[in-house]
Amino acid sequence: MTSPLVSIICLCFNHAAFLREALDSVLAQTYPNLDILVVDDLSTDHSVEIIEEYVQRYPQIRFIRHTQNQGNCASFNEALQVSQGDFIIDFATDDVLHPERVARQVEAFQQLPASYGVVYTDAELIDEQGASLSFFYTRSAGGNLSPLPAQGEVFAEVLGRYFICPPTMMIRRQVLEELQGYDPALAYEDFDFWVRSARNWQYYFLDQSLCQRRMHAASLSRRVYQKGDKQLASTIKVIQKAQKLVRTPHEKEALRKRIRYEARHAYLTANYPEATQLLRLLEEEQGMTALYRLLQVLTQKQIPLQFIRRWYHRWKYGRTAA
Template sequence: MTSPLVSIICLCYNHAAFLHEALDSVLAQTYPHLEVLVVDDLSTDNSVEIIEKYVRRHPQIRFLKHKRNLGNCASFNEALQLSQGDFIIDFATDDVLHPERVARQVAAFQQLPASYGVVYTDAELIDEQGASLGFFYTRSAEGSLTPLPAQGEVFSEVLGRYFICPPTMMMRRQVLEELHGYDPSLAYEDFDFWVRSSRYWQYHFLDRPLCQRRMHPRSLSRQVYQKGDKQLASTVKVIQKAQKLVRTPREKEALQARIRYEARHAYLTANYSEATQLLRLLEEEQGMTLTYRFLQVLTQKKVPLQFIRRWYHRWKYGHTAA
């Protein structure tokens, strides 16, 4: 069986503190047929200096240095167009790859039908200093996982809940080409990619922690559901796309559940404009209940009940929500 080329697209923005560990993990892959592209999106720290040192030592690395900040989605698309791999990894350079990451995911793809477009895995979560924070999936004594991974046809699942750790994905190139890459008008890519790709492609879960995901205050994931969160506007756009893709009653229910979830969080973080839009979408989907009618009134009057979310997080997680 031939070994396909894998392109690792490394996206950097002010990751100087993590770059050495990230790029070393890419270069330490046991899989031999790799193409490495690094994009610096106009970092203001010394990321470029670090990357240039790596390029001098490892001339096989292709370096794209931006003169203006384009954002993650456009940066990824630029590198995707220049890449040639049959499979693609979108790698943020504050994360770390397990040495067997590429080899195991390629092996999984080679055992799957051609209808599978994504293989994703578990991940270890680490802090800024690299200390372990546990794993993305919580495991019971019996071995069951929370959140429960989904496989095969996962469209309704990605609409209704969050169960994929984004940096663990390996994507078939054909999927990205059919989608014309990421949507550069969005502030983030994962939910949009899941919705658009899972409508036509199947997903496979490989139960191994094959990367470390860095959790720190500057990461995009830590900026979600805060007052002024620009990613919520992108979520509204993705839900509007999903409306056009829904086919079954189960998918419609999953979409309603997603809209309710996003509307609650938008309201409870004082993002009233996005909450208003989301509740309007819920009306379009005939998913309004008395509770959400009441939430609509609270949103219109901008009644500040953010303390409820802070109280809930303190009760459930032992800390205060941002």
């Protein structure tokens, strides 16, 4: 069987502390047929110097250097336009790839029907120093995973809950071309990509840990639900897109579940304008209950109950919520 070309789009913004380990993990792939692109989105640390050093040593690396900060979505799209791979990996250069990552996911794709657009896996979560924290999925003694991964038709699942670790995905190029890449108007890409791609493409979960996801203070994921975070506004836009895509009662209920979840978190982080918008969307979807009518009143009056979220996080995770 031939080895299809795989493009690894490496996105860098102030990742100097992690960049060498990230690029070394790309270059250490056992898979032979790689197209490597690195985009620096106007880093203010020493990232560019490190990338240029790697480009000199490894001329197969193509380097796109920005003179204006464009954000992750636009940066990825720019690299996608000049990439050539049949499959694409969106790789943040604070993460680390397992040497077998590409080979195993390509092998999985080759055994799946052409209707499958995404293969995703488990991931090890690491701290800034590279020490292991946990894995994305919690495994019971009996081998059951939490959150439970979904496969095949996953549109309702991606609407209703989080179960995919974003950096683990390998994406069929045709999926991204059909979607015209990521939406550059958004502050982040994952939820929007899942919703739009899962409408027409199937997903496959490969039960292996093939990358390390670094958890640190500058991560986008760490800023979600902080007061004033721009990602909430993007989430609202994705929900509005999803409203036009739902087809079945099951999918509509999954959408309501998502809106309720986001409205709760928006309110409990004092993002009152976004909470107001989300509760209006819940009304549109005929998903209001007595609890959410109460939440609507609390939002209108901007009654601060953030301590509830902080207490919950201390109880569940042993730490204070951001």
